[in-house]
Amino acid sequence: MRNFTYFNPVKIVFGKGSIASLSRLLPGNTKLMIIYGGGSIKKNGVYDQVTQALSGREWVEFSGIESNPEYETCKKALEMVKSENVDFLLAIGGGSVIDATKFIAAASMAGDEDTWKIMTGEYRIKAALPFGTILTLPGTGSEMNNGSVISRRATKEKLPFMNNRVFPQFSILDPETTYSLPKIQIANGIADAYVHVVEQYLTYPEHAPLQDRQSEGILLTLMEEAKKILKSPRDYDARANIMWCAANALNGLVACGVAQDWTTHMIGHELTAHFGLDHAQSLTIMLPALLRHQKENKEAKLIQYAKRIFRIDGEDKTALTDKAIDDTETFFKSLGLKTRLSECGITLKDTAFIPEKMCRAGFKFGEKGRIGIKELEEILDLAK
Ligand code: NZQ
Ligand code: ZN
Numbered sequence: 001m002r003n004f005t006y007f008n009p010v011k012i013v014f015g016k017g018s019i020a021s022l023s024r025l026l027p028g029n030t031k032l033m034i035i036y037g038g039g040s041i042k043k044n045g046v047y048d049q050v051t052q053a054l055s056g057r058e059w060v061e062f063s064g065i066e067s068n069p070e071y072e073t074c075k076k077a078l079e080m081v082k083s084e085n086v087d088f089l090l091a092i093g094g095g096s097v098i099d100a101t102k103f104i105a106a107a108s109m110a111g112d113e114d115t116w117k118i119m120t121g122e123y124r125i126k127a128a129l130p131f132g133t134i135l136t137l138p139g140t141g142s143e144m145n146n147g148s149v150i151s152r153r154a155t156k157e158k159l160p161f162m163n164n165r166v167f168p169q170f171s172i173l174d175p176e177t178t179y180s181l182p183k184i185q186i187a188n189g190i191a192d193a194y195v196h197v198v199e200q201y202l203t204y205p206e207h208a209p210l211q212d213r214q215s216e217g218i219l220l221t222l223m224e225e226a227k228k229i230l231k232s233p234r235d236y237d238a239r240a241n242i243m244w245c246a247a248n249a250l251n252g253l254v255a256c257g258v259a260q261d262w263t264t265h266m267i268g269h270e271l272t273a274h275f276g277l278d279h280a281q282s283l284t285i286m287l288p289a290l291l292r293h294q295k296e297n298k299e300a301k302l303i304q305y306a307k308r309i310f311r312i313d314g315e316d317k318t319a320l321t322d323k324a325i326d327d328t329e330t331f332f333k334s335l336g337l338k339t340r341l342s343e344c345g346i347t348l349k350d351t352a353f354i355p356e357k358m359c360r361a362g363f364k365f366g367e368k369g370r371i372g373i374k375e376l377e378e379i380l381d382l383a384k
Contacts, residue, residue, distance in 0.1 A: 095140030139189025141250025188280035
């Protein structure tokens with residue numbers, strides 16, 4: 001096992017009715033700004049629960065954070081933070097609203113810097129406004145981590161940043177807020193969480209059996225609970241289990257002491273930036289292709305995955321790995337998600353620029369840095 005430091009300060013308040021505890025989680029005497037998206041929280045009662053919990057407090061609101069949050073929108077929120085002297089932020093929504101809030105929190109304390117430099121890494125975050133979150137769409141894990149992904153449509157960029165100063169102070173996870181999700185967003189969330197685990201698990205053996213079993217526990221639970229939700233959308237426990245799986249899939253725990261891949265996500269970000277695919281949709285297309293391409297490098301873990309997740313028997317290594325990848329693709333399809341670029345009307349010619357763009361600074365991908373331009377071309381070809 002590799003050396004590691006594990007740090008996660010996010011207070012989780014989980015369960016039915018937990019939005020009512022908002023007031024006790026917030027510091028006293030604060031000027032609060034609530035941040036939300038296109039208005040789902042006004043239709044499903046979450047906004048009303050929040051305003052009730054905030055009665056007697058001073059607060060302003062900023063709405064209109066879009067999916068794959070846009071830098072220009074975040075800059076508008078930033079102006080409001082300054083003009084209203086806001087000192088605490090509250091994100092209410094899915095990964096996009098939470099990620100935008102993390103960026104706004106850091107940008108608010110960046111003085112006169114060009115705030116895009118937070119995304120390029122040219123500006124090192126020194127401080128951030130404190131914030132909390134109320135999660136309404138489980139999937140990204142943003143509610144319990146220090147990462148954020150911001151898009152800039154003008155330049156077709158979608159970049160991530162990570163910093164310990166943008167851990168939420170608290171996150172409220174009430175599974176009942178997810179009843180209003182459209183089926184496609186439930187599927188997206190399950191697939192995103194699944195791929196997060198796979199990125200940290202399907203590499204090579206690191207002699208970390210606890211982390212392996214934690215990962216396998218999340219994967220198996222996601223698959224079991226996905227079936228229940230698809231059959232009975234009002235199944236509270238299935239909602240709750242998926243919500244808790246998604247947080248655990250990307251809160252740093254399963255990454256302790258092990259190699260990580262993330263190639264699927266990095267190609268996925270390019271597909272979203274250029275073709276507007278939902279984040280999860282980009283992953284369910286790219287993961288099977290990536291695994292097929294990397295099946296020799298990942299063989300030992302793929303065999304473990306085949307046996308422990310899909311309960312495939314046998315000694316033939318190729319048969320085991322091939323079947324495990326096919327079963328992964330079948331699982332994504334069972335969620336109603338696409339697994340090929342052509343299903344989204346994207347041709348290989350359309351994606352031809354991606355490998356070079358991703359490797360511009362000589363960067364290589366994969367747990368062993370073996371994936372360069374040629375390999376990315378081959379992976380995209382396998383996803384066609
Ligand atoms: O904007 P509103 O009206 O709220 O509607 C949203 C949005 O249209 C809707 N929605 C959310 N909760 C709802 C609901 N509709 C009905 N009922 C509810 N309870 O769902 C739509 C999608 O929301 P969005 O936040 O965009 O989805 P998601 O949570 O999948 O977030 C995607 C973003 O997160 C990033 C992705 O790249 C993408 O930009 N990620 C962030 C990560 C992180 N910070 O750690 C890791 C991930 O890998 C990912 O990259
Ligand atoms: Zn993701």
